[in-house]
Amino acid sequence: MIDRIPSIDIVRFSTSGTEAIQTALRGARVFTGRNLIMKMDGSYHGSGDIAEYDSFVSPVRKGLSPHIDKEVVIGYFNDERTFQIIDQYKDQLAAVIVEGVMGAAGIIPPENGFLNQLQEKCRQYGIVFILDEVISFRLANAGAQEIYGLEPDITTLGKVVGGGMAVGAFGGRADIMSVFNPSKPNAVHHSGTFAGTPIAAAAGIAMLKKYQGETIIHLNEKGNQFAEDLKDLIYEYNLPLTVTHIGSLLNLHAIDTPIKTVDDVRRGNQTVLQAIQLAMLNEGVFFPKRGMMSLSTAITTDEFEFVLAMFDRVFKKYSMFIE
Numbered sequence: 223m224i225d226r227i228p229s230i231d232i233v234r235f236s237t238s239g240t241e242a243i244q245t246a247l248r249g250a251r252v253f254t255g256r257n258l259i260m261k262m263d264g265s266y267h268g269s270g271d272i273a274e275y276d277s278f279v280s281p282v283r284k285g286l287s288p289h290i291d292k293e294v295v296i297g298y299f300n301d302e303r304t305f306q307i308i309d310q311y312k313d314q315l316a317a318v319i320v321e322g323v324m325g326a327a328g329i330i331p332p333e334n335g336f337l338n339q340l341q342e343k344c345r346q347y348g349i350v351f352i353l354d355e356v357i358s359f360r361l362a363n364a365g366a367q368e369i370y371g372l373e374p375d376i377t378t379l380g381k382v383v384g385g386g387m388a389v390g391a392f393g394g395r396a397d398i399m400s401v402f403n404p405s406k407p408n409a410v411h412h413s414g415t416f417a418g419t420p421i422a423a424a425a426g427i428a429m430l431k432k433y434q435g436e437t438i439i440h441l442n443e444k445g446n447q448f449a450e451d452l453k454d455l456i457y458e459y460n461l462p463l464t465v466t467h468i469g470s471l472l473n474l475h476a477i478d479t480p481i482k483t484v485d486d487v488r489r490g491n492q493t494v495l496q497a498i499q500l501a502m503l504n505e506g507v508f509f510p511k512r513g514m515m516s517l518s519t520a521i522t523t524d525e526f527e528f529v530l531a532m533f534d535r536v537f538k539k540y541s542m543f544i545e
């Protein structure tokens with residue numbers, strides 16, 4: 223992983239992305255001597271308290287610490303407001319954590335150098351810039367940071383880097399990562415019974431060897447083609463739907479205006495999206511009700527064609543319904 227991701231000098235392993243992120247955030251606090259964390263509205267960074275905090279559900283309703291809003295400040299993906307908020311809290315911010323591509327929120331790629339500007343702001347104020355590549359690592363040899371020309375201070379990883387086994391990892395600048403060095407006095411504690419468990423490590427190494435270069439390019443091309451075919455169907459039936467996509471990641475939205483932010487996603491018609499999801503399930507194709515799809519190297523051309531044929535069938539019914 224160090225060979226593959228130039229921004230990573232040292233990497234540490236855990237059993238999930240959630241744990242990797244919690245630990246990385248602690249490290250950032252100790253490194254900077256500051257407490258506040260910025261995360262983007264609607265982003266998903268696992269199920270730790272900081273990660274779960276968001277603007278639209280009260281912390282108490284989610285069972286989070288009632289003081290969580292003193293520890294986390296919300297930024298907005300692809301939105302200039304974020305930079306003003308960082309200016310406002312610059313002396314208190316330990317870290318800004320952001321996804322390489324907004325994943326669970328609806329596959330929203332960064333626009334107009336948003337992540338580059340974010341990284342620049344963090345550099346300017348000595349804030350640790352954490353890029354969460356738990357989902358976006360699959361997009362290139364070194365993940366979204368390669369695509370967008372980023373050099374995060376810390377990268378968090380999970381999912382594919384375990385080759386299907388339970389894994390999480392975080393790594394980055396040697397000076398920041400050294401706060402975890404157990405041979406140093408007052409090192410930040412990082413342990414876990416199964417952290418870096420040999421089975422996950424072996425599966426991860428096998429995956430890293432197989433999933434690189436041409437294989438990634440090929441899967442991304444398949445994803446782009448699939449997204450274009452889906453868009454063609456939407457166009458053909460003139461449906462109020464939109465597909466966001468990058469490489470092997472895509473998301474169907476029940477809205478017909480462009481999607482650049484999480485607020486755009488929230489304006490979508492969830493009832494329609496869920497109806498399409500259920501109709502697809504009836505045809506033998508499952509995807510989550512939020513419309514996200516991520517392709518795997520194992521999917522064959524026949525399977526792609528089957529899924530598209532089922533979308534065709536469902537969209538045809540839907541078009542009759544709205545006319």
Ligand SMILES: Cc1ncc(COP(=O)(O)O)c(C=O)c1O
Nearest residue numbers: 238239240266267268356357380
């Ligand atoms: C971007 C992102 N970060 C972190 C996580 C959490 O990873 P885990 O489920 O391994 O705790 C996820 C999981 O979906 C994710 O999508």
